[in-house]
Amino acid sequence: MQVMYDRCAGIDVHKKQVTVCVMVTEGKAVKTELKSFGTTTPELLAMSDWLNSFGVTQVGMESTGVYWKPVYNLLEGHFELWLVNAQHIKAVPGRKTDVKDAQWLAQLLRHGLVRKSFVPPLPQRQLRELTRHRSNLVGRRGQVINEVHKILESANLKLGDVATDITGVSARLMLDQIVGGQTDAEVLADLAKGRLRHKMERLKLALQGKVEAHHKIILAQLLAEMDGLEEQILEVGSEIGQRLSAEQELIERLDGIPGVNQRVAQVLIAELGTDMSRFGSAPQLVAWAGMCPGHNESAGKRRSGRTRHGNRQVKAIAVEAAQAGVRKKGSYLGARYRRIAARRGKKRAVVAVGRTILEAYYYMVSRKAKYQDLGEDYFDRRDPERLIKRLSKRIEKLGYSVTVEPMKVAA
Numbered sequence: 001m002q003v004m005y006d007r008c009a010g011i012d013v014h015k016k017q018v019t020v021c022v023m024v025t026e027g028k029a030v031k032t033e034l035k036s037f038g039t040t041t042p043e044l045l046a047m048s049d050w051l052n053s054f055g056v057t058q059v060g061m062e063s064t065g066v067y068w069k070p071v072y073n074l075l076e077g078h079f080e081l082w083l084v085n086a087q088h089i090k091a092v093p094g095r096k097t098d099v100k101d102a103q104w105l106a107q108l109l110r111h112g113l114v115r116k117s118f119v120p121p122l123p124q125r126q127l128r129e130l131t132r133h134r135s136n137l138v139g140r141r142g143q144v145i146n147e148v149h150k151i152l153e154s155a156n157l158k159l160g161d162v163a164t165d166i167t168g169v170s171a172r173l174m175l176d177q178i179v180g181g182q183t184d185a186e187v188l189a190d191l192a193k194g195r196l197r198h199k200m201e202r203l204k205l206a207l208q209g210k211v212e213a214h215h216k217i218i219l220a221q222l223l224a225e226m227d228g229l230e231e232q233i234l235e236v237g238s239e240i241g242q243r244l245s246a247e248q249e250l251i252e253r254l255d256g257i258p259g260v261n262q263r264v265a266q267v268l269i270a271e272l273g274t275d276m277s278r279f280g281s282a283p284q285l286v287a288w289a290g291m292c293p294g295h296n297e298s299a300g301k302r303r304s305g306r307t308r309h310g311n312r313q314v315k316a317i318a319v320e321a322a323q324a325g326v327r328k329k330g331s332y333l334g335a336r337y338r339r340i341a342a343r344r345g346k347k348r349a350v351v352a353v354g355r356t357i358l359e360a361y362y363y364m365v366s367r368k369a370k371y372q373d374l375g376e377d378y379f380d381r382r383d384p385e386r387l388i389k390r391l392s393k394r395i396e397k398l399g400y401s402v403t404v405e406p407m408k409v410a411a
Helices: 041-053 068-075 098-110 122-154 169-180 185-189 194-206 213-243 245-254 262-272 282-289 312-325 332-344 346-367 378-382 384-397
Strands: 007-013 017-026 029-038 058-062 080-084
Touching: 007 068, 007 098, 017 041, 017 098, 029 041, 029 098, 041 068, 058 068, 058 098, 068 080, 122 213, 122 262, 122 312, 169 185, 169 194, 169 213, 185 194, 213 245, 213 262, 245 262, 245 346, 262 312, 262 346, 282 312, 282 346, 312 332, 312 346, 332 346, 332 378, 378 384
Parallel strands: 007 058, 058 080
Antiparallel strands: 007 017, 017 029
16 A cells, blocks of 8 residues: 555544554654653643654644644644544454554554544634634523523513513613512513513513512522623623634625624634635535535435534534524525425525525635625526426416416517
8 A cells, every 4th residue: 555654643632641653664664653641731742852753744633522632732833733533543343442543543644544624723723712612601691591581480570471581671670679679560660661661561460479588699690690791702702803803894795694693704704714725615615514415325225314513613603594594585595495494394494594605605705705695586587487387287276277478578
C-alpha cells in the first residue's frame, strides 16, 4: 500500500492521558515509537517537542468529546493536524487498547486512509464558543420561565392564562408585588399596562390565589436568576456583535431571508464561516450540517433515509429559522413547506426548508448576493401544464367537464 506521509503520528486522546504513536518511514523499514503523556499544558508541550525530535509533519487524533481541544490548541501551527471522526477509524473488535488505537490511527494516517474533519481557524472557534454559550443561556432562561409558570400554578395564580408573556412589563410588575407580599387581586390587576388593561376582569380572577411563604421565596429566587441570565445574554451578545462588526453588511443581507434574524445570522457565520471554498458546493455544506437525507441502499432496495448527525448547532438554528420562515405570507419558503408537508409530513418539510436556507447562505456568501424570494407561485410558474392537469382532474371528479383555453391578450 502506498505511503502518503513518511513521518506521522497518531494520538489516542483521553481526559488525563494521551498515548502517542510515531511512525517514521526510512526506505522500506518503518520505525515505530510509543509514549504516553499527561494532558496538562507543560506535558503537552513536552509531547510537542518529542514529536519534533522525530521530524513529524502530520499528526492525527480522534475528535473525542472536548478532550481533543487542548491538544489541538497547543499543536496548532507546529504540525499539520488531522482531526478525524472516531466512527471512521474503529479498530478490530477484541483488540482494544490505547496503544493499539494510537498505532491504528498512525497507520491509517500514514497511508492517507482517513479524512480530515473541518476545524475552523482560532478566531472562528472563539466566536463559536460565544454563540453556543449564548444559546445555552437562552435555554436556561427558558427553563427558569417554565419554573415560574409551575410555581404560579402551585399558588393558584392563573396569570399565564391571561398574560401572553409572564416576563413582560405588566406581568413582571405583578410578580414583583406578589414577592413583596401584595395579595389584593384588584391592586395587582391595576398594574396592567397597554392592551392587558382590556382584560381587567379576567386578571382579577386570575390573580386570586393562595400564595404561601415558600412560594414567595422560590419566586424571588427565580426572578433574580432570570434577571442575571438576561444580563449575561446581553453581555455575550455585545461581545459577539463587536467580533462580527466587520461582517455587518453580510448580516444585513442574511436578514433578508425569511426566518433569519440577526441572532440566527451570527450563529450561521460562527458555525460555517465566510470561506465557502472549504465545503466545495452547497450540497456538501448541507451534507456536512446533517440536513440532507441519508443514503442507505442494499440489494437494490432503499433503506433508511434519515438524516445524519452533522453539526447539531447548524441543524438546530436552521430548523428554528425554517419554522419562522414558513409563516411569512407569499414567500417561496412557505410554498415549499406546504408542498412537501402534504406528501411527507411537517417534520420532513421543516428540515427541507432548513436545507434551502443553508443553500441560500452558501450562495449569498460565495457570490456576495442578496436574497431574492422566488415567490409563492414559483412551483406553479415552473410547470403550469402540471398544475392545469391536476386541477382539471379534481374538477372532473366532481362530475364536470373541463376545457382549458389560453386567454387572449388584449391588443
